[in-house]
Amino acid sequence: MSKAQDPFYIVKEEIQESIDKLQSSFHRWERIRPENEQRVRLTKELFTNCESIEWQVDELDKAISVAARDPSLYGIDEVELENRRRWTSSARTQVGNVKKAVVAGKENGNSASAMHRELMRLPDRSNMYTVEDNDDFISSESDRQMLLIRQQDEELDELSASVERIGGVGLTIHEELLAQEKIIDDLGNEMDSTTNRLDFVQKKVAMVMKKASATGQCMMISFLLGLFIILFILVFFT
Numbered sequence: 001m002s003k004a005q006d007p008f009y010i011v012k013e014e015i016q017e018s019i020d021k022l023q024s025s026f027h028r029w030e031r032i033r034p035e036n037e038q039r040v041r042l043t044k045e046l047f048t049n050c051e052s053i054e055w056q057v058d059e060l061d062k063a064i065s066v067a068a069r070d071p072s073l074y075g076i077d078e079v080e081l082e083n084r085r086r087w088t089s090s091a092r093t094q095v096g097n098v099k100k101a102v103v104a105g106k107e108n109g110n111s112a113s114a115m116h117r118e119l120m121r122l123p124d125r126s127n128m129y130t131v132e133d134n135d136d137f138i139s140s141e142s143d144r145q146m147l148l149i150r151q152q153d154e155e156l157d158e159l160s161a162s163v164e165r166i167g168g169v170g171l172t173i174h175e176e177l178l179a180q181e182k183i184i185d186d187l188g189n190e191m192d193s194t195t196n197r198l199d200f201v202q203k204k205v206a207m208v209m210k211k212a213s214a215t216g217q218c219m220m221i222s223f224l225l226g227l228f229i230i231l232f233i234l235v236f237f238t
Contacts, residue, residue: 007169008063008084014162015056019094021155022049026098034108038145043106045152050099052159056166057091063173064088073180194235 025046032039064084067074071081204224 007173008060011056011060011063011166011169012087014166015053015060015091018049018053018056018159018162019091021158022046022053022095022098025049025155026101029102029105034105038148041149041152043102045156046098046102049159050095050102052163053095054092056163057088057095059166059170061085061088063170066177197231197235 025042029039029042029046032042064081067076068081071077
C-alpha cells in the first residue's frame with residue numbers, strides 16, 4: 001500500500017496541519033499583553049485545540065498497536081512501526097510544550113492583570129489623551145478584535161472538519177479489518193472441507209484396492225485417477 005493510500009499518512013497529515021495552526025496561534029498568543037481580553041479567549045482556544053490534537057494522536061497510537069499485532073497483514077515492517085511511534089511521540093511532545101507554556105503564561109497573566117487593575121484605580125494625572133483619541137483607539141481595537149474572532153471561528157470550523165474526516169478514516173479501517181477477518185475465516189473453512197473430501201477419496205481407494213484383482217486394480221486405478229482429476233477441477237476451479 002502506497003503512502004498516499006495508507007490511512008496512517010492521511011491522518012498524520014491532518015494532525016500535522018492542526019499542530020502547525022496550534023503553534024501559529026501560540027505565537028500570536030505570546031505577543032498579546034496578559035491583561036488583554038483577547039488573550040483570555042485565545043488561551044481557551046489553545047487549550048481546546050491541545051486536547052483535540054492529543055485525542056487524535058491517542059487514536060492514531062491505538063491504530064499503530066493494532067497493526068503491530070500482525071504487521072505483515074498491513075504490509076509494513078518493524079522499522080515502519082517504529083517510525084510511526086516516533087512521530088506520534090514527537091507530536092505529543094510539541095502539543096505538551098505548548099500546553100505547558102500556556103498554563104505558565106496564564107498564571108503569570110493573572111498576577112499581571114491584578115497589578116494592572118490596581119494601577120487603573122489611580123487618578124490620571126497626565127491627561128495625555130483627548131476624548132477623540134480614546135474613541136478612535138476603542139474603535140480600531142474593536143475592529144481588530146472582531147477580525148480575530150472571525151479568524152478563530154474559521155479555524156474552529158476547519159478543526160471540526162478535520163475531526164470528522166479522521167473519524168471517517170477510523171471507521172473505514174475498522175470495516176476493512178472486519179472484511180479481512182471474514183475472508184480468512186472463509187478460506188480456513190474451505191481448506192478444511194477440501195481436506196475432508198480428499199481423505200474420504202483416499203479411504204475409498206484403499207478399500208477398493210484390497211478387494212480387486214491385479215487387472216481390476218489397474219482399471220480401478222485409472223477410473224479413480226480420472227475421478228480425482230474431475231473432483232480436483234470442481235473444487236479448485238469452480
